[in-house]
Amino acid sequence: MSDPVPGLAELIATVRAEAIALGRDDLAGQLPGPLGARDTMRRTRVVVAGEPGAGKSSLINGLLGRPGLSPAATGCWIEFRYGAADSATILLADPADPGTPHRVAADLAELAGYATLDRITAPVIGAEVRLDEPILRELVLVDTPGAATRTTLAALRQADALLYVCDATRPIRPDEVDFLIEAAQRVQTVAVALNKIDIPGHGRAVAESRRRLGDRPELARFAVHAVSAHLADRAGRPGTAYTAAIRLTEAAGVRPLVDRLLYDATAGAARLRSANQARITGTIARELLVHIDQATGPAARVADDIATVTTLLDGGGLSGARFEEARYAAVLRFAAAADALTPGRPALVIAGLAAGAADALDDVQDRVLDALRDGLRDDVLIPSGSDLDLRLRAPDASRPRALDLLPTLTGLLTGSAPVVSVLTGSAAVATGLAVAACTGWWRSGDDPWREAAVAQAKTTFDGELRRRVGLVRTYAAEHLPHLLEARRDRLRRLGPDSAPDAVAARATLNLVLEDLSRYHRPADNRWA
Incomplete structure (x- = not known):
């Protein structure tokens, strides 16, 4: 896949060289380095959300080929990731430290008892489930509890993609469209799955949902797939003949969904990494310009800055x-x-x-x-x-x-x-x-x-x-x-030697900022 920000590495190297020449090794050390294996090999993290009854848990079960694994009325967060052996860990809230849960090992057979909403009798926040399934070699799937909320939006900051599941028997609602617009501001990739196409008469509702999503510029670029979690679930049931499973899987439409989701999420993650690198580089370049201004400005202004810092140290700062x-x-x-x-x-x-x-x-x-x-x-x-x-x-x-x-x-x-x-x-x-x-x-x-x-x-x-x-x-x-x-x-x-050739350094840094700005699209605060 091509570099989403061509020339960014050269711009970072230019700013690093200027920082070192100006004696600001501290700023040079904050600049991004090359991506490592951990960055490039990390599995794509997909948050699956949707309104109750849309079938998101059933769709996850169909993708995993594990009918009935994720309960229909999910009452907590469930993360599915690859593991050589099947296992589950339950995460219980600690009232003394709500941000750090207790972890308790459990059998997969116990998952529904912990995660089904009407059975919860303990402070269950979530569950981590490891399965030896092919799709989890590429994706981490996170099932979310109940309706899509602000907590779901917050979680998207750590995700690579959102898979939003709608009921294909009715057009997507305005509040769902609003949620997706907010989600698109937090995650690079959004895919919409219109579920239940196995139910007769869904065609008109699917067409209307596509129209409503396509009419919104913020969402028009995202993929919309018509799928059937029910057919995918049937394909994965034990005893289903191989040829029948193939036909059911094709009719379910889940394979194109996964392929497109993986491709878009990989491209989106690359764009996001580049955006973060560009943003950091620009900030360091601006700080170096401040340094140059201080070094080449009147001595009285530097004295005033020193006096201000001294006042802060003597108790005039944060109390x-x-x-x-x-x-x-x-x-x-x-x-x-x-x-x-x-x-x-x-x-x-x-x-x-x-x-x-x-x-x-x-x-x-x-x-x-x-x-x-x-x-x-x-x-x-x-x-x-x-x-x-x-x-x-x-x-x-x-x-x-x-x-x-x-x-x-x-x-x-x-x-x-x-x-x-x-x-x-x-x-x-x-x-x-x-x-x-x-x-x-x-x-x-x-x-x-x-x-x-x-x-x-x-x-x-x-x-x-x-x-x-x-x-x-x-x-x-x-x-x-x-x-x-x-x-x-x-x-x-600060002195004459702290900003050697300040004119050339300032010109170079301004050119870097100009080049970085070309990749920024202010309309939606994203990077190309």
């Missing part, structure tokens, strides 16, 4: 007050979302609490990063909460280890331990919190259980966020001074 403001705002945000939930089935309450918690956690992360950016007076190297690909490291090489500030802070705030490979960060913490809060009340049979579960969720969220923000404050108080000291030392070393 932690803004962190606490962020925490309080997030607690109120989650409480409002929890109180707004309407009575309904346990799955809807759990999904609503998880969505509200994920939204509040993302909000507190954005606010903390804003405070960090303002406190360090650095709006170049510290990205927004939606773009955490960059890593801010202390430029003082004499220290025992480089500080990796952003991953640590975001990990402390919104979690870093994966539940399943696509469910990490705020989505994992939020799901664990919602499941842990609801299961005890639901299991007890108390009536009305929803009010008790919501109250428990609000209390747990408040306590968990206090703990996490406290850890962030401690970490920031310990490590931010090192970053400020390193910046002051660098400013003090």
Whole structure:
């Protein structure tokens, strides 16, 4: 497959050479390196979502050739990946640490008991299932619980593709189209499977669904497949004759779906990797331009910058007050979302609490990063909460280890331990919190259980966020001074020799930024 961003490696090499020539080895070290075997050989991760009753779990079973494996009323996340022997691991929420689940080994025969919604009596977040099936040598499939929600959207940040399953007996609904448009902003590849074409009279609904999707520019480029999970399921049943299985598989339409999904997801992953590399390279180039401006500017301005950093070191920087403001705002945000939930089935309450918690956690992360950016007076190297690909490291090489500030802070705030490979960060913490809060009340049979579960969720969220923000404050108080000291030392070393041939360096870096901008399409914030 051709390089989605031709010449990107040369642009990175150019910026690296300029950074070294300018004495900014710290920035040179942050530039992307060549892709390794782990990047190029990783299996494509596909999130499978859809409204209840659309048949997504049945379609997964058909793709795997394992009828009845993934339960129809899935109440948790189930990840299917390759393994030499069949096995299952159940992931249970820990109320003391909602983002890090307990793992319990189980037999495949027990999977339905843990994952079927109306049988859950424990705080089950998900399950990891390993199977020796051909398709899993190429794909990791993740079945999602209930309706597509904000938690599903959050999980797409770690996925390569979304497979969205619709009921082919009716046209796709406007709210489903809206969900797909949001999903397309988070994942490079979306495939739509219009399921149940084995049911007579589906043709008109399929045609209307294709029209509604094709009318939206954000979705027109994505593949739409008419499939039958029922026929695929029949093809995989023990005892089905080989020739009959072949005919059923062809009629089911799943093979073209998988082939197209794999091709599009591979191309999309390559585009995303290049986009991240280009974005990081551009940020480093802009920081080098700031360095040149400082080195060649008036000495009085450098003195002012040094004085500003000194003031920050002497106590004029982050006091932690803004962190606490962020925490309080997030607690109120989650409480409002929890109180707004309407009575309904346990799955809807759990999904609503998880969505509200994920939204509040993302909000507190954005606010903390804003405070960090303002406190360090650095709006170049510290990205927004939606773009955490960059890593801010202390430029003082004499220290025992480089500080990796952003991953640590975001990990402390919104979690870093994966539940399943696509469910990490705020989505994992939020799901664990919602499941842990609801299961005890639901299991007890108390009536009305929803009010008790919501109250428990609000209390747990408040306590968990206090703990996490406290850890962030401690970490920031310990490590931010090192970053400020390193910046002051660098400013003090600025002089005529710190930006040799500044005119040529500035021209080169501006050309790099111009070349990088050619690959960016502002209309949808993606990279070609």
